[in-house]
Amino acid sequence: MVSRGLRSRITFSCVALLVASALQVTGQAQHSGPQSNRAEHGREFLGLGPVPDLAAAARGQKLFVQSCGFCHGNNATGAEGPDLLRSTLVLHDDRGELLGRFLHTGRPEKGMPAFAGLTDAQSYDIAEFLHARVEQAANRFGYKMQNVLTGNAKAGQEYFNGKGRCTQCHSPTGDLAHIAGKFEPADLQAQFLYPADPPPSKVTVTSAAGQTVSGTLKRIDDFTISMYDSSGIFHSWPRDSVNVEIDDPLRAHRELLSQYTDADMHNLLAYLVTLK
Ligand code: HEC
Ligand code: HEC
Numbered sequence: 001m002v003s004r005g006l007r008s009r010i011t012f013s014c015v016a017l018l019v020a021s022a023l024q025v026t027g028q029a030q031h032s033g034p035q036s037n038r039a040e041h042g043r044e045f046l047g048l049g050p051v052p053d054l055a056a057a058a059r060g061q062k063l064f065v066q067s068c069g070f071c072h073g074n075n076a077t078g079a080e081g082p083d084l085l086r087s088t089l090v091l092h093d094d095r096g097e098l099l100g101r102f103l104h105t106g107r108p109e110k111g112m113p114a115f116a117g118l119t120d121a122q123s124y125d126i127a128e129f130l131h132a133r134v135e136q137a138a139n140r141f142g143y144k145m146q147n148v149l150t151g152n153a154k155a156g157q158e159y160f161n162g163k164g165r166c167t168q169c170h171s172p173t174g175d176l177a178h179i180a181g182k183f184e185p186a187d188l189q190a191q192f193l194y195p196a197d198p199p200p201s202k203v204t205v206t207s208a209a210g211q212t213v214s215g216t217l218k219r220i221d222d223f224t225i226s227m228y229d230s231s232g233i234f235h236s237w238p239r240d241s242v243n244v245e246i247d248d249p250l251r252a253h254r255e256l257l258s259q260y261t262d263a264d265m266h267n268l269l270a271y272l273v274t275l276k
Pocket of ligand 2: 160164165166167168169170175179188191192195197198199249250252253256268
C-alpha cells in the first residue's frame with residue numbers, strides 16, 4: 001500500500017499551487033449567520049462554543065481538503081500533521097480568529113507552513129469545518145452533515161454524467177453503488193473531494209543511460225525513488241540520477257478540486273447520498 005506520507009510528497013507541489021488558486025476562488029464566500037437548527041440547550045453546560053455554521057463548514061471542508069488534508073488527513077484526524085480535533089488551539093478558537101492568526105504565521109520550523117494570504121472569511125470557513133468535525137466526532141447532538149444537504153440531487157446527477165465526467169471512471173450501479181451506505185455524508189464529501197486510500201501510483205523511471213523500468217511506486221522523496229517492477233522486484237535509485245514519470249491515479253480528483261463551485265459540491269453530495 002502506498003502510504004499517505006508518500007502521496008503527500010508526490011502531490012505536495014501540485015497541491016501547494018492549487019491552494020493559491022483555490023483560496024482565491026472561494027475568497028468571496030459569504031458569511032452566513034450560525035444556523036439555529038439545533039438546540040442550544042446544554043451547550044454551555046457541555047463547554048461547547050457557538051453552534052457551528054454548517055454552510056461555512058461545507059465551504060471550509062473543501063478548503064481544508066485542498067490545503068490541509070494531505071498533512072492533517074481529509075477529516076482532520078491527523079496524518080503526518082497532528083489530529084486537529086484534539087488541538088487546544090482549535091478548541092479555543094472562536095469563529096476563526098485564533099486559527100486565522102495562527103495560520104498566517106504557521107510554525108514553519110516544525111513543518112506547519114504559513115498561509116499568509118488566507119482571508120478572514122476563509123479562516124472562518126475552515127474553523128467552522130473544524131468545529132463541526134469536533135462535534136461530529138464527539139457525536140454530540142447527533143450532528144449530521146445532512147443538515148447541509150441543500151443541494152439538488154437531479155442537478156448533481158447531471159453534473160456526474162456531464163460536466164464532472166465522473167462516468168469516465170465510475171458508475172452509480174457499479175463501483176459507487178451503495179456508496180451512501182459506506183460513508184456518513186461529511187465523509188462522503190471528503191471522499192469525492194479527495195479519496196483517502198488511492199490505489200498505488202504507477203511510475204516509469206528512466207536512467208541517464210536510457211534504460212527504462214516501469215512498475216508500482218513504493219516511495220519518493222527529495223533523495224530517493226523506489227518501486228516494484230511488474231515481477232515484484234524492488235528497485236531504488238538516487239533521485240537526481242534518473243528521470244521519473246508518475247501516473248497519479250487521483251489526478252482527475254486533484255484537477256476537479258479547483259473546478260467545483262459550491263453548488264456543484266452540494267448537488268453532487270445530494271446525488272451521491274441517494275446511492276444507498
Ligand atoms: C505540510 C504539512 C502541513 C500542512 C499543509 C498544514 N499543516 Fe497544520 N501542522 C502541520 C504540522 C507538522 C503541525 C505540528 C506543528 C508543531 O509540532 O507544532 C501542524 C500544526 C497545526 C495546528 C496546531 C495544532 C496545535 O494544537 O498545536 C493547526 C491548528 C493546524 N496545523 C492547522 C492547519 C490548517 C487549517 C491547514 C490548512 C490551511 C494546515 N494546518 C496545513 C503540518 C501541516
Ligand atoms: C480519471 C478517473 C476518475 C474520475 C474522472 C473521477 N474519479 Fe473518483 N476516483 C478515482 C479513483 C482512482 C478513486 C480511488 C479508488 C477508489 O476508491 O475507487 C476514486 C474514488 C472516488 C470515490 C470514493 C469511492 C470509495 O469507494 O471510497 C468517490 C465517491 C468518487 N471517486 C467520486 C467521483 C466523482 C463524484 C467524480 C466526478 C466529479 C469522480 N469521482 C471522477 C478516479 C476517478
